[in-house]
Amino acid sequence: GAVVSQHPSWVICKSGTSVKIECRSLDFQATTMFWYRQFPKQSLMLMATSNEGSKATYEQGVEKDKFLINHASLTLSTLTVTSAHPEDSSFYICSADITHGDSPLHFGNGTRLTVT
Amino acid sequence: GQQVMQIPQYQHVQEGEDFTTYCNSSTTLSNIQWYKQRPGGHPVFLIQLVKSGEVKKQKRLTFQFGEAKKNSSLHITATQTTDVGTYFCAGRGGSNYKLTFGKGTLLTVNP
Numbered sequence: 001g002a003v004v005s006q007h008p009s010w011v012i013c014k015s016g017t018s019v020k021i022e023c024r025s026l027d028f029q030a031t032t033m034f035w036y037r038q039f040p041k042q043s044l045m046l047m048a049t050s051n052e053g054s055k056a057t058y059e060q061g062v063e064k065d066k067f068l069i070n071h072a073s074l075t076l077s078t079l080t081v082t083s084a085h086p087e088d089s090s091f092y093i094c095s096a097d098i099t100h101g102d103s104p105l106h107f108g109n110g111t112r113l114t115v116t
Numbered sequence: 117g118q119q120v121m122q123i124p125q126y127q128h129v130q131e132g133e134d135f136t137t138y139c140n141s142s143t144t145l146s147n148i149q150w151y152k153q154r155p156g157g158h159p160v161f162l163i164q165l166v167k168s169g170e171v172k173k174q175k176r177l178t179f180q181f182g183e184a185k186k187n188s189s190l191h192i193t194a195t196q197t198t199d200v201g202t203y204f205c206a207g208r209g210g211s212n213y214k215l216t217f218g219k220g221t222l223l224t225v226n227p
Contacts, residue, residue: 034214034215041222042219043204043217043218043219043220044159044204044217045217046214046215046216046217049214093158093159104149104161104164105149105159105161105206105215106161107158107159107160108158109157109158110157110158
């Protein structure tokens with residue numbers, strides 16, 4: 001159980017375009033989803049926390065107008081990278097939390113974004 | 117804010133040798149979790165420690181949580197090539213339900 005599906009697995013886009021990444025919890029309802037970014041050989045850096053039906057909470061230094069997060073239902077959260085630039089190229093991973101504080105995170109497979 | 121330090125950053129061992137990675141938090145944690153990420157993959161949950169001084173074992177892996185709930189370690193006995201990957205600790209502090217990840221330890225094993 002506790003499967004998180006993330007799509008697409010990889011995407012290549014041109015500078016200036018927008019890319020949408022989807023994160024779905026397949027067999028459970030995720031009250032909270034987290035979006036992380038991971039650069040090569042680096043740790044996971046939390047970008048934002050999204051709760052169903054409310055605005056996402058962004059970490060310091062993350063531009064909310066550039067990284068748009070929508071959590072429209074208990075099973076779907078989306079991250080849109082707007083006006084992407086080469087420096088946005090990274091590995092983006094979503095994770096879902098069933099309950100606050102006690103449960104492990106269930107990660108999606110990640111999306112490798114390359115902006116040319 | 118909460119910080120989680122993890123050392124070493126890299127560790128290369130011969131197959132059969134032991135391996136340990138250490139995590140230290142700037143604040144007291146409510147729980148700590150360990151994840152493994154294979155090259156090109158996503159983090160996979162290994163274990164969660166909650167109690168002060170807790171020790172848990174999974175086959176060749178031994179996880180410890182310090183008495184003060186500020187540090188933790190993962191020890192692998194007699195490493196195998198299948199142990200290759202990056203091991204992350206991640207801590208939750210107090211009422212903050214967000215996980216803070218350590219920088220990870222990349223383990224490579226020479227057969």
